[in-house]
Amino acid sequence: xxxxxxxxxxxxxxxxxxxxxxxxxxxxxxxxxxxxxxxxxxxxxxxxxxxxxxxxxxxxxxxxxxxxxxxxxxxxxxxxxxxxxxxxxxxxxxxxxxxxxxxxxxxxxxxxxxxxxxxxxxxxxxxxxxxxxxxxxxxxxxxxxxxxxxxxxxxxxxxxxxxxxxxxxxxxxxxxxxxxxxxxxxxxxxxxxxxxxxxxxxxxxxxxxxxxxxxxxxxxxxxxxxxxxxxxxxxxxxxxxxxxxxxxxxxxxxxxxxxxxxxxxxxxxxxxxxxxxxxxxxxxxxxxxxxxxxxxxxxxxxxxxxxxxxxxxxxxxxxxxxxxxxxxxxxxxxxxxxxxxxxxxxxxxxxx
Numbered sequence: 399x400x401x402x403x404x405x406x407x408x409x410x411x412x413x414x415x416x417x418x419x420x421x422x423x424x425x426x427x428x429x430x431x432x433x434x435x436x437x438x439x440x441x442x443x444x445x446x447x448x449x450x451x452x453x454x455x456x457x458x459x460x461x462x463x464x465x466x467x468x469x470x471x472x473x474x475x476x477x478x479x480x481x482x483x484x485x486x487x488x489x490x491x492x493x494x495x496x497x498x499x500x501x502x503x504x505x506x507x508x509x510x511x512x513x514x515x516x517x518x519x520x521x522x523x524x525x526x527x528x529x530x531x532x533x534x535x536x537x538x539x540x541x542x543x544x545x546x547x548x549x550x551x552x553x554x555x556x557x558x559x560x561x562x563x564x565x566x567x568x569x570x571x572x573x574x575x576x577x578x579x580x581x582x583x584x585x586x587x588x589x590x591x592x593x594x595x596x597x598x599x600x601x602x603x604x605x606x607x608x609x610x611x612x613x614x615x616x617x618x619x620x621x622x623x624x625x626x627x628x629x630x631x632x633x634x635x636x637x638x639x640x641x642x643x644x645x646x647x648x649x650x651x652x653x654x655x656x657x658x659x660x661x662x663x664x665x666x667x668x669x670x671x672x673x674x675x676x677x678x679x680x681x682x683x684x685x686x687x688x689x690x691x692x693x694x695x696x697x698x699x700x701x702x703x704x705x706x707x708x709x710x711x712x713x714x715x716x717x718x719x720x721x722x723x724x725x726x727x728x729x730x731x732x733x734x735x736x737x738x739x740x741x742x743x744x745x746x747x748x749x750x
Contacts (some may be wrong), residue, residue, distance in 0.1 A: 448491045448492050448494075448495055449491065449638070449642065450488075450491065450642070451467035451468075451469065451487065451491065451494065451506065452467075454466065454467055454513075454514055455467070455468055456514065457538070457541050457542065458518065458541065459534065459537040459538040459540065459541040459542075460533060460534055460536075460537030460538075460541075461510075461517060461518060461519070461522050461534070461537075462510060462515055462516065462517060462518060462534060462537070463515065463516045463517075463518055464507050464508065464515050464534070464538050464541075465507070465508045465513050465514025465515045465516075466487070466505055466506060466507040466508065466538070467487050467490075467494065467504075467505075467506040468503070468504065468505055468506075469494040469495060469497070469498035469503075469504040469506075470494075470497065470498030470499075470501065470502050470503045470504045471498075471501060471503060472503060473503070474498075474501045474502050474503040475501070475502055475503065475547075475548070475571070475745070476502070476503045476505065476539075476544045476546070476547035476548070477497055477502045477503065477504050477505070477547060477548045477549075477550060477741055478505045478506075478507070478535060478538075478539070478544075478547045478548070478549050478550070478559075479493060479494065479504065479505070479506045479550050479551065479555070479730070480507070480509070480535065480549065480550070480551030480552075480554070480555025480556075480558050480559055481506075481508075481509065481512075481551065481552070481553070481554070481555050482551070482552050482553020482554040482555050482556070483512075483553060483554055483656055483659070484618075484621065484622035484625050484626070484643075484647070484656075485552075485553065485643055485728060485731075486508060486512050486513055486643045486645075486646035487506045487507070487508055487513065487646075488639075488642050488643045488731070489552070489643075489728055489730045489731040490504075490506050490730050490731075490734075491642075491731070492730075492731070492734035492735075493730045493734045493737050493738050493741075494506055496734065496735065496738035497738050497741060497742075500742065502548075502741075505538075505542065505544070505547070507534075507535070507538055508646060508649075509531060509534070509554060509555075509558075510526065510530075510531065510534055510651070510655055511524070511526065511649055511651045511652045511654065511655025511656060512646045512647070512649055512652065512655075513645075513646040513649060514649075515649070516649075516650075516651075517651060523670060524651055524654040524655055524658060525658060525669060525670050526655045526656070526658040526659035526662065527658075527659075527662045527669035527670070527673065527677065528557055528558070528561060528581070528582050528662075528663075528677075528680065529561065529669075529673045529676045529677055529680065530669070530670065530673065531554065531557075531558050531659075532558045532561040532562050532565075535549075535558055535559075535562060536562065536566060536569060539569060545569070546568070546569055546570070546571045547569070547570065547571060548570075548571050548572045548573070548574070548741055548744055548745055548748075549562055549563060549570050549572075549573055549574070550573070550574035550575075550730075550737070550740070550741050550744070551574070551575065551576065552576035552577070552693075552727070552728065552729050552730060553576070553577075553727065554659070555576075556575045556576050556577055556578075556580045557580040557581060557582065559573055559574075559575055560573070560575055560579060560580055560581050560686060561581055561680060563686045563688045563690070564581065564680070564684040564685070564686045565676070565679065565680075565684065567686075567687060567688050570688050571688070571689075571745070571748050572688055572689040572690065572691075572744035572745055572747060572748040573686065573688050573689070573690040573691070573744060574690070574691050574692075574693065574737070574740045574741050574744050575690065575691075575692050575693070576692075576693045576694070576695070576698075576727075576729045576730075577692075577693075577694060577698065577700055577701060577702075578692045578694070578702070578706055578708075578709035578712070578713075579683075579686070579692075579709040579712040579713070581680050581683065581684070582663050582680070582681075583680075583681045583682075583683060584662075584663065584664075584665045584681065585665075585681065587663060587664060587665065588665065598628075598629075598699035598700055601621065601625060601660075602660045602663070602664065605656070605657050605660045605661065606660070606661060606664060606666055610657075611653065611657050614653045614656060614657065615653045618644075618647040618652065618653065619644045619647060622640075622643075622644060622647065623640060623644075626640065626728070628699065629698065629699060629700075629726055629727035629728070630695075630697070630698075630725075630726030630727050630728050630732060631697055631726055632697050632724050632725070632726060632732075633726055633728065633731075633732045635731075639731075683712065685711075685712055685713070685714050686712060686713050686714070686715070687713075687714045687715045688715050688748075689715050689716040689717070689744055689747035689748040689750075690713045690715060690716070690717050690718075690744065690747075691717075691718045691719070691720065691740040691741075691743050691744045691747070692706050692709070692713070692717075692718075692719045692720075693719075693720050693721075693722060693729055693736070693737070693740055694706060694719075694720070694721045694722065695721075695722050695725040695726050695727055695728075695729050695732070695733075696721055696722060696723050696724060696725060697724055697725060697726045698725070698726050698727040698729075699727070700727065701721075705719065705721050706719035706721070715747075716747035716748070716750060717747070718743060718744075718747065720736070720740065722736055
Protein backbone atom coordinates (compact mmCIF):
# COMPACT_ATOMS: atom_id res chain seq x y z
CA UNK A 399 0.00 0.00 0.00
CA UNK A 400 1.21 3.52 -0.81
CA UNK A 401 2.81 5.35 2.12
CA UNK A 402 3.66 9.03 1.83
CA UNK A 403 6.35 8.69 4.48
CA UNK A 404 8.33 6.57 2.04
CA UNK A 405 7.97 9.16 -0.69
CA UNK A 406 11.60 9.00 -1.77
CA UNK A 407 11.39 5.25 -2.25
CA UNK A 408 8.02 5.44 -3.97
CA UNK A 409 9.25 8.02 -6.49
CA UNK A 410 12.64 6.36 -6.96
CA UNK A 411 14.11 4.10 -9.60
CA UNK A 412 11.53 2.34 -11.74
CA UNK A 413 11.04 -1.41 -11.82
CA UNK A 414 9.86 -3.68 -14.60
CA UNK A 415 6.14 -4.27 -14.92
CA UNK A 416 3.77 -6.10 -17.19
CA UNK A 417 2.55 -4.49 -20.39
CA UNK A 418 -1.05 -3.99 -21.41
CA UNK A 419 -2.84 -5.94 -24.07
CA UNK A 420 -3.21 -4.48 -27.55
CA UNK A 421 -6.48 -2.76 -28.34
CA UNK A 422 -8.00 -1.94 -31.74
CA UNK A 423 -7.66 1.69 -32.73
CA UNK A 424 -10.46 4.16 -33.19
CA UNK A 425 -10.87 6.03 -36.43
CA UNK A 426 -9.13 9.39 -36.67
CA UNK A 427 -11.25 12.28 -35.50
CA UNK A 428 -9.26 15.11 -37.04
CA UNK A 429 -7.69 15.49 -40.45
CA UNK A 430 -4.23 17.04 -40.80
CA UNK A 431 -4.25 20.11 -43.02
CA UNK A 432 -1.52 21.14 -45.42
CA UNK A 433 0.11 23.08 -42.57
CA UNK A 434 0.27 19.97 -40.36
CA UNK A 435 -2.48 21.21 -38.06
CA UNK A 436 -5.66 19.29 -37.53
CA UNK A 437 -8.84 20.74 -38.89
CA UNK A 438 -11.42 22.12 -36.48
CA UNK A 439 -14.10 21.00 -38.91
CA UNK A 440 -13.67 17.49 -37.57
CA UNK A 441 -12.36 18.06 -34.04
CA UNK A 442 -15.37 20.20 -33.18
CA UNK A 443 -18.01 17.82 -34.53
CA UNK A 444 -17.56 15.07 -31.94
CA UNK A 445 -20.61 13.43 -30.42
CA UNK A 446 -22.23 15.60 -27.79
CA UNK A 447 -24.89 13.26 -26.40
CA UNK A 448 -23.28 12.51 -23.00
CA UNK A 449 -24.16 14.65 -20.00
CA UNK A 450 -23.03 12.43 -17.13
CA UNK A 451 -21.06 9.33 -16.19
CA UNK A 452 -23.84 7.80 -14.16
CA UNK A 453 -23.22 6.83 -10.51
CA UNK A 454 -19.78 7.79 -9.24
CA UNK A 455 -17.55 5.59 -7.10
CA UNK A 456 -15.51 6.41 -3.98
CA UNK A 457 -12.33 4.81 -2.69
CA UNK A 458 -9.82 5.55 0.07
CA UNK A 459 -6.46 6.35 -1.52
CA UNK A 460 -3.59 7.93 0.37
CA UNK A 461 -4.81 11.06 2.20
CA UNK A 462 -8.11 11.13 0.30
CA UNK A 463 -11.42 9.49 -0.27
CA UNK A 464 -11.40 9.88 -4.04
CA UNK A 465 -14.52 10.28 -6.13
CA UNK A 466 -14.17 8.91 -9.63
CA UNK A 467 -16.07 7.80 -12.69
CA UNK A 468 -15.36 4.48 -14.36
CA UNK A 469 -16.26 3.20 -17.80
CA UNK A 470 -15.37 0.21 -19.92
CA UNK A 471 -14.48 -3.40 -19.11
CA UNK A 472 -13.00 -4.02 -15.67
CA UNK A 473 -10.09 -5.99 -17.12
CA UNK A 474 -9.35 -3.71 -20.05
CA UNK A 475 -6.10 -1.73 -20.39
CA UNK A 476 -6.33 1.14 -17.93
CA UNK A 477 -6.55 4.80 -18.93
CA UNK A 478 -6.56 7.51 -16.25
CA UNK A 479 -7.95 10.87 -17.43
CA UNK A 480 -6.94 13.94 -15.42
CA UNK A 481 -8.70 17.30 -15.41
CA UNK A 482 -7.45 20.78 -14.56
CA UNK A 483 -8.81 23.99 -13.07
CA UNK A 484 -11.46 25.38 -13.37
CA UNK A 485 -12.73 22.09 -14.73
CA UNK A 486 -13.68 18.64 -13.49
CA UNK A 487 -14.33 15.10 -14.66
CA UNK A 488 -16.96 16.30 -17.16
CA UNK A 489 -14.15 17.47 -19.43
CA UNK A 490 -13.98 13.77 -20.35
CA UNK A 491 -17.69 12.98 -20.48
CA UNK A 492 -17.49 12.39 -24.26
CA UNK A 493 -13.95 10.96 -24.27
CA UNK A 494 -14.61 8.14 -21.79
CA UNK A 495 -17.36 6.39 -23.83
CA UNK A 496 -15.19 6.48 -26.96
CA UNK A 497 -12.35 4.75 -25.15
CA UNK A 498 -14.63 2.34 -23.29
CA UNK A 499 -16.14 1.25 -26.61
CA UNK A 500 -12.64 0.21 -27.68
CA UNK A 501 -12.08 -1.95 -24.64
CA UNK A 502 -10.24 0.42 -22.32
CA UNK A 503 -10.95 0.59 -18.60
CA UNK A 504 -11.34 4.35 -18.11
CA UNK A 505 -10.86 5.99 -14.71
CA UNK A 506 -11.70 9.69 -14.32
CA UNK A 507 -10.95 10.99 -10.79
CA UNK A 508 -11.82 14.28 -9.16
CA UNK A 509 -8.56 15.89 -8.10
CA UNK A 510 -8.17 17.01 -4.49
CA UNK A 511 -10.40 19.96 -3.74
CA UNK A 512 -12.92 19.04 -6.45
CA UNK A 513 -16.23 17.25 -6.59
CA UNK A 514 -16.73 14.30 -4.27
CA UNK A 515 -13.05 13.86 -3.38
CA UNK A 516 -12.50 14.55 0.32
CA UNK A 517 -9.61 14.58 2.76
CA UNK A 518 -9.76 11.76 5.28
CA UNK A 519 -8.61 14.04 8.10
CA UNK A 520 -9.47 17.61 9.00
CA UNK A 521 -5.89 17.95 10.25
CA UNK A 522 -4.24 17.28 6.86
CA UNK A 523 -2.44 20.24 5.32
CA UNK A 524 -4.48 21.40 2.29
CA UNK A 525 -1.44 21.14 0.09
CA UNK A 526 -1.58 21.39 -3.71
CA UNK A 527 2.09 21.44 -4.69
CA UNK A 528 2.71 19.51 -7.89
CA UNK A 529 4.31 16.40 -6.38
CA UNK A 530 1.44 15.81 -3.95
CA UNK A 531 -1.21 15.87 -6.68
CA UNK A 532 0.85 13.27 -8.56
CA UNK A 533 1.07 11.18 -5.40
CA UNK A 534 -2.71 11.22 -5.19
CA UNK A 535 -2.95 9.52 -8.58
CA UNK A 536 -0.33 6.89 -7.71
CA UNK A 537 -2.26 6.19 -4.50
CA UNK A 538 -5.48 5.89 -6.50
CA UNK A 539 -3.87 3.44 -8.92
CA UNK A 540 -2.61 1.41 -5.95
CA UNK A 541 -6.06 1.37 -4.36
CA UNK A 542 -7.62 0.22 -7.63
CA UNK A 543 -4.82 -2.33 -8.16
CA UNK A 544 -3.82 -0.71 -11.45
CA UNK A 545 -0.16 -1.48 -12.01
CA UNK A 546 0.24 0.54 -15.18
CA UNK A 547 -1.97 2.96 -17.09
CA UNK A 548 -2.06 5.34 -19.98
CA UNK A 549 -2.16 8.78 -18.36
CA UNK A 550 -3.85 11.61 -20.24
CA UNK A 551 -4.70 15.10 -19.12
CA UNK A 552 -4.74 18.84 -19.56
CA UNK A 553 -3.84 21.79 -17.33
CA UNK A 554 -3.22 20.42 -13.78
CA UNK A 555 -3.82 17.00 -15.30
CA UNK A 556 -1.01 17.38 -17.84
CA UNK A 557 1.42 18.42 -15.11
CA UNK A 558 0.38 15.50 -12.92
CA UNK A 559 0.68 12.98 -15.75
CA UNK A 560 4.05 14.44 -16.81
CA UNK A 561 5.40 14.02 -13.28
CA UNK A 562 4.38 10.38 -13.02
CA UNK A 563 5.71 9.65 -16.50
CA UNK A 564 9.05 11.28 -15.63
CA UNK A 565 9.60 9.81 -12.17
CA UNK A 566 7.54 6.63 -12.17
CA UNK A 567 7.70 5.43 -15.79
CA UNK A 568 6.95 1.86 -14.71
CA UNK A 569 3.45 3.07 -13.78
CA UNK A 570 2.85 4.92 -17.05
CA UNK A 571 2.33 2.87 -20.21
CA UNK A 572 1.98 5.97 -22.37
CA UNK A 573 1.23 9.66 -22.00
CA UNK A 574 -1.09 12.22 -23.60
CA UNK A 575 -0.22 15.73 -22.47
CA UNK A 576 -2.00 18.87 -23.58
CA UNK A 577 0.42 21.81 -23.87
CA UNK A 578 3.31 19.39 -23.65
CA UNK A 579 5.78 19.58 -20.76
CA UNK A 580 4.32 21.35 -17.73
CA UNK A 581 6.54 20.27 -14.84
CA UNK A 582 7.14 23.38 -12.74
CA UNK A 583 10.49 24.92 -11.91
CA UNK A 584 9.62 27.58 -9.34
CA UNK A 585 12.93 29.44 -9.66
CA UNK A 586 12.43 29.76 -13.41
CA UNK A 587 8.87 30.93 -12.76
CA UNK A 588 10.30 34.07 -11.18
CA UNK A 589 11.37 35.34 -14.61
CA UNK A 590 8.76 37.57 -16.31
CA UNK A 591 7.09 36.46 -19.52
CA UNK A 592 6.19 38.69 -22.47
CA UNK A 593 3.19 40.87 -21.54
CA UNK A 594 0.73 38.94 -23.71
CA UNK A 595 1.64 35.72 -21.91
CA UNK A 596 1.44 37.39 -18.51
CA UNK A 597 -2.04 38.64 -19.36
CA UNK A 598 -3.22 35.06 -19.92
CA UNK A 599 -2.21 34.26 -16.32
CA UNK A 600 -4.21 37.11 -14.81
CA UNK A 601 -5.98 34.87 -12.29
CA UNK A 602 -2.68 33.55 -10.91
CA UNK A 603 -1.78 37.08 -9.88
CA UNK A 604 -5.28 37.66 -8.51
CA UNK A 605 -5.01 34.53 -6.39
CA UNK A 606 -1.67 35.73 -5.03
CA UNK A 607 -3.58 38.38 -3.06
CA UNK A 608 -5.91 38.11 -0.10
CA UNK A 609 -8.50 39.86 -2.23
CA UNK A 610 -8.19 37.04 -4.76
CA UNK A 611 -8.62 34.35 -2.12
CA UNK A 612 -11.77 36.01 -0.86
CA UNK A 613 -12.94 36.51 -4.44
CA UNK A 614 -12.56 32.81 -5.21
CA UNK A 615 -14.45 31.85 -2.07
CA UNK A 616 -17.29 34.24 -2.89
CA UNK A 617 -17.39 33.98 -6.68
CA UNK A 618 -15.99 30.59 -7.72
CA UNK A 619 -18.56 30.02 -10.44
CA UNK A 620 -18.37 33.48 -11.98
CA UNK A 621 -14.57 33.30 -12.00
CA UNK A 622 -14.65 29.90 -13.65
CA UNK A 623 -17.07 31.04 -16.34
CA UNK A 624 -14.81 34.00 -17.15
CA UNK A 625 -11.74 31.74 -17.35
CA UNK A 626 -13.59 29.30 -19.62
CA UNK A 627 -14.49 32.08 -22.05
CA UNK A 628 -11.00 33.54 -22.04
CA UNK A 629 -9.16 30.22 -22.36
CA UNK A 630 -11.51 28.64 -24.92
CA UNK A 631 -12.66 31.53 -27.12
CA UNK A 632 -14.25 29.34 -29.82
CA UNK A 633 -16.07 26.94 -27.50
CA UNK A 634 -19.81 27.64 -27.47
CA UNK A 635 -20.70 25.87 -24.22
CA UNK A 636 -24.18 26.16 -22.74
CA UNK A 637 -25.16 26.85 -19.14
CA UNK A 638 -26.10 23.22 -18.46
CA UNK A 639 -22.57 22.16 -19.46
CA UNK A 640 -21.03 24.79 -17.22
CA UNK A 641 -23.32 24.01 -14.28
CA UNK A 642 -22.41 20.31 -14.33
CA UNK A 643 -18.76 21.23 -13.80
CA UNK A 644 -19.37 24.17 -11.47
CA UNK A 645 -20.96 21.81 -8.95
CA UNK A 646 -17.44 20.41 -8.39
CA UNK A 647 -16.39 23.78 -6.93
CA UNK A 648 -18.76 23.28 -3.98
CA UNK A 649 -16.12 21.02 -2.44
CA UNK A 650 -15.29 22.43 1.04
CA UNK A 651 -11.56 22.46 0.24
CA UNK A 652 -11.83 23.91 -3.24
CA UNK A 653 -10.63 27.45 -2.51
CA UNK A 654 -7.82 26.31 -0.21
CA UNK A 655 -6.48 23.86 -2.79
CA UNK A 656 -6.71 26.22 -5.76
CA UNK A 657 -5.10 29.11 -3.89
CA UNK A 658 -2.28 26.95 -2.56
CA UNK A 659 -1.57 25.47 -6.01
CA UNK A 660 -1.12 28.82 -7.71
CA UNK A 661 0.69 30.50 -4.83
CA UNK A 662 3.06 27.54 -4.48
CA UNK A 663 3.94 27.71 -8.18
CA UNK A 664 4.84 31.39 -7.84
CA UNK A 665 6.95 30.77 -4.73
CA UNK A 666 4.43 32.57 -2.51
CA UNK A 667 3.42 29.56 -0.39
CA UNK A 668 5.46 26.76 1.16
CA UNK A 669 4.92 23.13 0.37
CA UNK A 670 5.52 20.18 2.66
CA UNK A 671 9.27 19.79 3.38
CA UNK A 672 8.91 16.01 3.22
CA UNK A 673 8.67 16.40 -0.54
CA UNK A 674 11.60 18.79 -1.05
CA UNK A 675 13.83 16.10 -2.52
CA UNK A 676 11.35 15.16 -5.18
CA UNK A 677 10.56 18.79 -5.95
CA UNK A 678 14.28 19.34 -6.50
CA UNK A 679 14.28 16.48 -8.99
CA UNK A 680 11.29 17.97 -10.77
CA UNK A 681 12.88 21.43 -10.86
CA UNK A 682 15.77 19.89 -12.79
CA UNK A 683 13.38 19.20 -15.65
CA UNK A 684 13.60 15.40 -15.99
CA UNK A 685 13.17 14.08 -19.51
CA UNK A 686 10.14 11.86 -20.16
CA UNK A 687 10.94 8.59 -21.90
CA UNK A 688 7.54 6.90 -22.13
CA UNK A 689 5.65 6.92 -25.46
CA UNK A 690 3.96 10.30 -25.71
CA UNK A 691 1.46 12.26 -27.78
CA UNK A 692 1.36 15.99 -27.10
CA UNK A 693 -1.60 18.14 -28.07
CA UNK A 694 -1.92 21.90 -28.44
CA UNK A 695 -5.14 23.79 -28.84
CA UNK A 696 -4.43 26.44 -31.46
CA UNK A 697 -6.64 28.99 -29.66
CA UNK A 698 -5.40 28.13 -26.17
CA UNK A 699 -3.71 31.27 -24.77
CA UNK A 700 -1.13 29.05 -23.04
CA UNK A 701 -0.03 27.18 -26.17
CA UNK A 702 3.61 28.05 -26.90
CA UNK A 703 4.62 29.02 -30.41
CA UNK A 704 6.27 26.51 -32.70
CA UNK A 705 3.91 23.53 -32.93
CA UNK A 706 5.43 21.78 -29.95
CA UNK A 707 9.05 22.59 -30.79
CA UNK A 708 9.60 24.50 -27.53
CA UNK A 709 9.24 21.33 -25.46
CA UNK A 710 10.16 18.60 -27.96
CA UNK A 711 13.51 17.88 -26.32
CA UNK A 712 11.76 16.95 -23.05
CA UNK A 713 10.38 13.75 -24.62
CA UNK A 714 12.95 11.11 -25.52
CA UNK A 715 10.71 8.13 -26.34
CA UNK A 716 8.34 7.39 -29.25
CA UNK A 717 6.54 10.65 -29.90
CA UNK A 718 3.85 12.41 -31.90
CA UNK A 719 2.44 15.94 -31.76
CA UNK A 720 -0.87 17.41 -32.90
CA UNK A 721 -2.02 21.03 -32.99
CA UNK A 722 -5.82 21.26 -33.10
CA UNK A 723 -7.06 24.13 -35.21
CA UNK A 724 -9.62 26.48 -33.62
CA UNK A 725 -9.57 24.56 -30.30
CA UNK A 726 -8.89 26.23 -26.96
CA UNK A 727 -7.63 25.13 -23.56
CA UNK A 728 -10.19 22.47 -22.59
CA UNK A 729 -9.10 20.11 -25.37
CA UNK A 730 -10.91 16.91 -24.27
CA UNK A 731 -14.28 18.63 -23.98
CA UNK A 732 -13.87 20.82 -27.05
CA UNK A 733 -12.43 18.05 -29.25
CA UNK A 734 -13.25 14.69 -27.59
CA UNK A 735 -12.73 12.51 -30.65
CA UNK A 736 -9.29 14.01 -31.29
CA UNK A 737 -8.37 13.53 -27.63
CA UNK A 738 -9.56 9.91 -27.61
CA UNK A 739 -7.61 9.26 -30.79
CA UNK A 740 -4.49 10.70 -29.13
CA UNK A 741 -4.90 8.17 -26.30
CA UNK A 742 -5.16 5.32 -28.79
CA UNK A 743 -2.20 6.68 -30.76
CA UNK A 744 -0.10 6.82 -27.58
CA UNK A 745 -1.08 3.21 -26.88
CA UNK A 746 -0.07 2.31 -30.41
CA UNK A 747 3.34 3.94 -29.88
CA UNK A 748 3.76 1.84 -26.73
CA UNK A 749 3.11 -1.36 -28.69
CA UNK A 750 5.73 -0.77 -31.38
